[in-house]
Amino acid sequence: MLWKKEYADWATMPLRLALGIVFLMHGAQKMFGAFGGPGISGTQGFMASLGVVLPGLIGVVVAAVEFFGGLLVLLGLFTRYASLLIAIDMFFAFILVHMKSGFFLPMGFEFVFALFLIAIALVLSGAGKWSLEKALFKKDF
Template structure:
């Protein structure tokens, strides 16, 4: 006879348990980093099926973002560099804010007219919204324990304002 499961017999760690929450920002940063590094690499280097600076620049120019190549480099650097910085937890709050703005602009320039749902061939803006929320979460919480920001903050003078910005 199989054992009976009840809510009382299944134990989950409490979400307020600090041991459970320690890794949460690092997991969030890893997810954002993978997405943004990949998209930045498409724009800057033409990797992973991307258009590189020329193709992305032409696309941006067709959207009315002139000069297209400048905006392609800007978006590529924000995404690739921002993704790499978020991955290691370096200047996480301002970097995450830039990534959120990047996705907001993507919604306005390319996805809004396609509606909410992303499974359409034209692509909606639901995934952009999720990325904005993930980035905004890091703006609110900071990089967490396993980050360069925490290491930098720990080395600053106790009570310094800069240290508070990194935690």
């Protein structure tokens, strides 16, 4: 039998790994300039180019949400909260950057849409059994 109830305990792990790694890496680009990324000043400049109010602050917030949110999701710690912030981040990325380019990459919203839905799934489900939340606190946050 391919599906067993106990497999449900593993269902959130691939979602957490995918979302966590993607956002940890993108956050490192935005925050530290890692992997050829813009760094914090470049992120702030990009926010200014979009016409965002308080681009310096918003640039720092976006970089922090992506880096630390990705790390928390990857570890399975405060997963619902981190995933909610990531979902909000992707909503605004959709509105401000990707919507005007249509569905398909390179600038379309298909990837942002998938990340948004994974984040929402983790908001609804929590980290799952195999997480630091369960190991340390015996519950989902």
